[in-house]
Amino acid sequence: MAVYTRLGAEEMARIIAAFDVGTLVSAKGIAEGVSNSNWLIETQCFDASKRFILTIYESRTEIGDLPFFLDLLDHLAARDCPVPRTIHDREGASYRLHQGKALALIEFLPGVSVSEPTPGQARAVGEALAQVHLAGRDFPGRRANGMGRDAWKQLLGDCGREGLAALDPGLPELVERELALVTSEWPAHLPHSVIHADLFPDNVLMLGDKVTGLIDFYFACVDVTAYDVAVTHAAWCFSADGRHFLPQLSAALLEGYQSLRPLSADERTALPLLARAASLRFLATRAYDWANTPADALVTPKDPLAFARRLAFYAQDCNAGLFA
């Protein structure tokens, strides 16, 4: 949501010159991505105008993880998934170092992020997610889920019972019960693959009902494939505040996904638990950010209760048949 690194035009032109993409014509810092600096870049190459996103990775992205993220984009793009390609520099590298920070140049894709998805759009997102899971099967990269169960425990533990109770008096008990359940019943036997792990509407570019780009793969990792379905379900099938489940979007998302990759019986059985896990994951980061954002900060943290409500929804017995 901010541009952290300041870059003069001359420096930007030198950075762009390391890539075979023509001459710099425009560079606008864009308010996208929560932890990196991003610019929308335009170049002129012979008579054609080309556009790219330049990302400078700030402290929250490990440089050691970049080959995984960037090679994954190339792998998926080569298999016709709607993801941006990485532009390699003149020496063939997918990222460069600039004053101690890594930077990458990535293809610009058209499209906008919807905030009131239609069933047609949810269906298309389900399909695109399945496409990624299938295309990722032969991706050789490995990265553990940095935002897995251990991280949730840590973040929620840091909030403390008082911190959680300040959000909602019933929250400490809910969190304790669900964390224990998800930990003891985690379906480690299910198929694993590359997963996006953060496929919110913000990270999907669309034109009408067509997905033009899945972006922001910086939580991507290898984990239980069906967990990614659960994350995407939690991200798309509720009103933003979590108060209203949207059954038409749910049906469309699952139908779109299964049109390309039918879920196994074991996966369908595990999905209610995985959806509770996905809710806990976003509850954990949001509750932590809520407790750790200064009162006068420019950025308002997102409401943790929006995911506490999803968690409570998925935990109801009457909703166990949702993924059947």
Add this chain to the structure above:
Amino acid sequence: MAVYTRLGAEEMARIIAAFDVGTLVSAKGIAEGVSNSNWLIETQCFDASKRFILTIYESRTEIGDLPFFLDLLDHLAARDCPVPRTIHDREGASYRLHQGKALALIEFLPGVSVSEPTPGQARAVGEALAQVHLAGRDFPGRRANGMGRDAWKQLLGDCGREGLAALDPGLPELVERELALVTSEWPAHLPHSVIHADLFPDNVLMLGDKVTGLIDFYFACVDVTAYDVAVTHAAWCFSADGRHFLPQLSAALLEGYQSLRPLSADERTALPLLARAASLRFLATRAYDWANTPADALVTPKDPLAFARRLAFYAQDCNAGLFA
């Protein structure tokens, strides 16, 4: 430096549909402008891709001033000045109201803002400024300078002697003396015209030595024409920290300006004083912002002393011949 208003894709598409510019294809919040929200918008119109800047005016811009700013852009663009045109809506209005805020759609111009200008670039900026002053002569709009002498007095008074002394022990005395001088000797008899009043490198788009766009006219007003030359001189002819005067840039800027609009003898005589006034103006806003930015704010305020140094430079007797 931030996007204050959140806009979903559907709402953005509805906003853009009020203009005859085709279908929304992309919208990126851009980190430009300190007090408004801006997006770089792309539309598809028949087979052509078009780009625009959408601005939503936040509280610091008076809606009543918008006709002045926007009509001025149209007036200057029609006279071949390198400024973006305002796109009028389907009813012919230059701005619209959206949820109580005004918004305008403005032509996107290519170019980047230089941070280490060359003499060739300073010359081109001087020419472009003269072009605006000449083209603005028959502009009928009137707007007083909201950041004139009364405003500096107010802002510097709010800082207090202690606040100024905390920046530099000699500052209260320098400010007091210069404020008195500039007030008593203000050359109100000189020609007035529309002035940009804030033509820093950030507000000029360039490709090589060519000015492709003068932007951000939100301080534009009617005031002493030569004062705008002084502001531009202070903005372009020093190292950013104000420690080093750059004589080659100064000569090139003044030469470029005078190639289109030669300064009169009276204007040249007044320029040293006007340059001290321009330095006071930016010292005033920066000192005020410095004193009023919370220590843990995300944005670092700009160094007020960068303009105290310019002020001291212009006040030296040996530099009185600078504009002769």
